[in-house]
Amino acid sequence: MANDTSEKTPLLDNEDDSSEYRRSREQVKSLYLKASSQKSGIIAPEDLYCRNTINISASNSNFQDIKEADYIVAIFVVAFDTRTGNIIEWCKPEDSDLDGVEFKAMASGSHTILKDFIYFKKDNLYGLSCFENMPVESELERGARMKSVGILATSYTSLYRHMQFLENQVRHQLETPGRYEQLRAFWEDRKGSLPMSNPGRSLLSPMTEIPRADMRITHPAGCFSQFLKFFGEQIFVLWKYALLRRRILFFSPPPIGVVCYRVYCACCLARHTIPEIPEKPLKPHFYVNIADIDRLETEVSYLACTTEKIFQEKSHLYDVYVDNQNVETHIPSLQDMLRLNDSDRDKYSKLLNQSEEVYASLPRTVSEELYSRDMEDDEVADDEQVFITFFTEQNNRIFQTLLDVASTSDRTLTMDHMRSMGLDPVRDRQFVMDLVELHGIDVMLVIDNPCCGV
Template structure:
């Protein structure tokens, strides 16, 4: 297995260490700062089986789960305003903050993925506007609002994942005080990219961070972004369907997992999944049921929005299933990441999604979502779903087991130095195994001579025969599983 750099590489690029490195440790007292700053993070790997976003084409496929590991190393920062690309003796151009390392077997999937690069600025008279982009004829309508979240003027930096039509974007935002009456004392910009898939966007995080700092210090100097786009621009098929050509057959042997099974590296200092667990606690079990039922889940939070985009990803991971054929006929649980009012029309036709927003007005648009998450408060306006908000005995037992497994993992890492598994792996596998157990049992009962689901079957699936009855009824309907649900009345002897 080939290892990759864990510093958000670009073609396995990594940040050039400064001449005199002076690493700093992030303060544990400011959790919001840690959560929102990808610079202080170590990427961690996981996959989204059952979500099925093809990393090569950006369209939907059914896939099984594959876990990918990663190593850890501290990332180092370069100073702001380091601008033009330089070339070494081999004439390999490097961008500020990045250096060519090793392309190895992952070269194919990491190239030809960027369909646009852009700079967004806040103008005191015109508001958010696209300042510069390549290619110049690309449709970026609305990107100026997606890449600079509402309320961002209150924070100094952020990063945002979003969806634009059939593409996904990542933008890094920064806010710098300036002595300018014209700019009202603050200069705000975002530098972002579009790609057919969200699963590799993390690789460009540090480059975008560096470039937004450069744009604040030296507005109008776009040569590094031009060089970046020329190196990474996607080669789209002549049919104009907006999809990158499929993985070449010659690469399938070494690349099949990376090409066919989507992954999203997470760059949170404590790990995305572990932060997600700590943030929601037992409420994860409520979100798990809504995700498995393919409900429309909308998460509200004020800026910074970067860590909330990771919560969108984590919610999608709750619905992982690796049994072939399961979920083929149900709507994909699609990650929309950050949305704003410009996305209302698109959301009206979506059957299943997870998204986040900083705009409180969405709470009033109840026809757009089934489940609304405000901070740690999970609620639904749909009467039929409200019983699922109540935790039952089985939910609490599952959360207890998850917590126990986490503690055992942390203990083995601390005492035995065992780093072969991560909290991300644990989280992904815990819910995948739970989901597999449910659907395996349902499939066996449906295929038996007596397709009757009893209380014993329900307990074997790790569910509560009484408390989860409504959940099971909905699950059977959504997935089209033909079994008869028979639960004994607890009031009868």
């Protein structure tokens, strides 16, 4: 990969950038591109296998003394018992609070597929499990042996690098039930303890310790390109809902693993680097089931996915329901945002062109295998760079323009302001109204004067 990634990741066009916005663009490039321009600045998965905390010295980047919490607090095996259903067959430590994990680690409907992986949230912890369904000649097991092997950690950014081990172990547990030696060894080598300096505080935030480099280990190669390809232009419908911090629920029948990645990608749509607008990362719950209903009722903003169709009937739990590629909302003020406008299509075209430039520059074998977990990070880093940088810059442009208008004497948002933000002056009016209300930005939208466009 070329060292100068900015040449391969053109920025959004804006000839009238203010000096403040130009500075924010430089922040974006520094934050999201520079760490990936040199391989020594990337946190490689093999360098992250450690017990507690790691220090990375990125001599060719701005990251120094970067630390990531890597606390694995439990490892477990879930099995399907034909008499009692899902059970925790084995775990370390033995006194782990795994209440409900047996139904998260083995998603509803998993009996219909052979393999899957599931990301989920358990209280303030995040989990990853690998599931497999193996046919057996056993009347007691009704012809199928189903198990999941998983871990719980304090951050979802530390989970993906253990995927291959979990996949191997679930196959091992199916073929040789009751043999836990390798799991015990893994636990002894990787276990961590919760931070005890202040037991009352919340666990470490998964997105605050490493501004950019954490992204290298949270998804497989091609995750963002698959997300873009799957939703197409509708990605900008999801973008508006994510920026408004709505409750978004993705539905899909099993397998659910790839949908967990859609949850993760959707979280990235709302990123920005404008310091005057406090960034409140969307909460990824990943896989949820009916046992999570009480928790979801208390959330004002989240992203999650499910295999249980019953959620569609419980509209009080979500604002936006995504059934594969069909995006729906029952909130009247959000329904106009379902309709794409010319500004959305223009943004999509720019994003697509940038992505195609990246993929065209990759060797054919690389572009064909973008979704392989075995690829080198540096070969596909641009996949992530294009996506993250594009939406961060787009969001920066909107917020900086709104703040600039709020600092003027009349605080009036005009048609030209809307266009400079890459928005439709008429069709994106409700979106902007909701956005300024959400963040308490004091601007005047002239909504009753057609000549003003907003």
